Amino acid sequence: MTQSSFTREDLLACSEGEMFGPGNSQLPAPNMLMMDRIVTISDEGGEYGKGYIHAELDINPDLWFFGCHFKGDPVMPGCLGLDAMWQLTGFFLAWLGGPGRGRALGVGEVKFTGQILPTAKKVTYHIDMKRVIKRKLFMGMADGRVEVDGRTIYTAKDLKVGLFTDTSTF
Numbered sequence: 001m002t003q004s005s006f007t008r009e010d011l012l013a014c015s016e017g018e019m020f021g022p023g024n025s026q027l028p029a030p031n032m033l034m035m036d037r038i039v040t041i042s043d044e045g046g047e048y049g050k051g052y053i054h055a056e057l058d059i060n061p062d063l064w065f066f067g068c069h070f071k072g073d074p075v076m077p078g079c080l081g082l083d084a085m086w087q088l089t090g091f092f093l094a095w096l097g098g099p100g101r102g103r104a105l106g107v108g109e110v111k112f113t114g115q116i117l118p119t120a121k122k123v124t125y126h127i128d129m130k131r132v133i134k135r136k137l138f139m140g141m142a143d144g145r146v147e148v149d150g151r152t153i154y155t156a157k158d159l160k161v162g163l164f165t166d167t168s169t170f
Contacts, residue, residue, distance in 0.1 A: 001095050001096075001097070003041075003095075004040060004041055004042060005037070005038055005039055005040060005041070006037060006038040006041070007037055008036045008037055010038075011027055011033060011035065011036075011037070011038070012029075012030075012033070014026055014027045014091070015027045015028060015029040015030075015033055016029070019094075020094045023099075023100070023101070023165065024094060024099060024100060024101065024163075025090055025091065025093065025094030025098070025100070025101055025102045025163060026101070026102075027087055027090075027091060028087065031064045031065075032083070033087075034057060034080055034081070034083060034084035034087060035055040035056060035057050035084055035087070035088070035125060036056055036057050036058050037055065037056055038053060038054070038055045038088075038091070039054045039055060039056060040052065040053070040054045041053045041054075041091075041092065041095060043096060046127075046128040046129055047128040047143065048128055048129065048130045048131075048143075050128075050129040050130060050131065050132060051092060051128075051129035051132070052126075052127065052128055052129065053088045053089075053091070053092055053125070053126070053127040053129075054124070054125070054126055054127075055084075055088055055124070055125045055127075056122055056123065056124050056125070057084070057122070057123040057125075058121070058122055059076075059116065059118070059120040059121055059122060059123060059148075060118075061074075061118035061119075063076070063118070065077055065080065066118045074117065074118050075115050075116065075117060076115070076116035076117075076123075078112050078115075078154060081116070081123070081125075081146040081153075081154045082107070082110060082154070082156060083104075084123075084125055084146070085125060085127060085142075085144035085146070085156050085159050086104040086107075086159055086161055088125055088127045088144070089127055089129075089140050089142045089144070089159050089160075089161040090102030090103075090104075090140075090161040090163070092127065092129060092140060092142075093132070093138055093139075093140045093161060093163050094163065096132065096134075098134070098138035098163045099138065099163060099165055100138060100162075100163035100164045100165040100167075101163065101164055101165075101167055102161055102162070102163055102164075103161065103162055103163075103164055103167065103170060104159075104160070104161055105139070105160035105161060105162050106158075106160045107156050107157070107158060107159050107160065108156075108157045108158030108159075109155075109156065109157040109158065110154065110155070110156045110157075111154065111155045111156075112153065112154050113152070113153055113154070113155075114148060114151060114152075114153025114154070115148075115153065116148045116153070120148045120149055121149055122148070122149060123146060123147065123148050124146070124147040124148075124150075125144065125145075125146055125147075126144060126145045126146075126147070127142050127143075127144045127159075128142060128143050128144070129141075129142045130142055130143060130158070137162050137163075137164075138162065138163040139160065139161065139162040139163070140160070140161050140162075141158055141159065141160050142158075142159045142161075143155075143156065143157050143158070143159070144156045144159055
């Protein structure tokens, strides 16, 4: 795929299975879709020269998780930021033409050094691909970071995502 950016409408089409074809990767549908746009995606560059993704999520106080996590102390769950990094890593693999459905396979290290509150304006995700394996298993490994209003608040090393043509025994 040569497209280097994606709108919210594009991402919603991907969540419906309309982007990469039947049996291939989809992004989660709302409410689990954790980004509003992919600003840049490239199979070159990034920290390791293997590719890069820059995506964003606009924050508003009406987002579903603020009403339940935690009552009286609203904060975006850190696991949603981690999931967004897996979502983007899987999207990258599908964008490269990898067949199958994406599944998170693990992460080496995650650090949380901040939080996303309803007063924030924008979350930015940065994914630097470290390795892409194109064999029987199409798999990617990446490092990622999450910023809120320009400040890094989460980092993840060795995010792993695989694409599987048969997930019945996964």
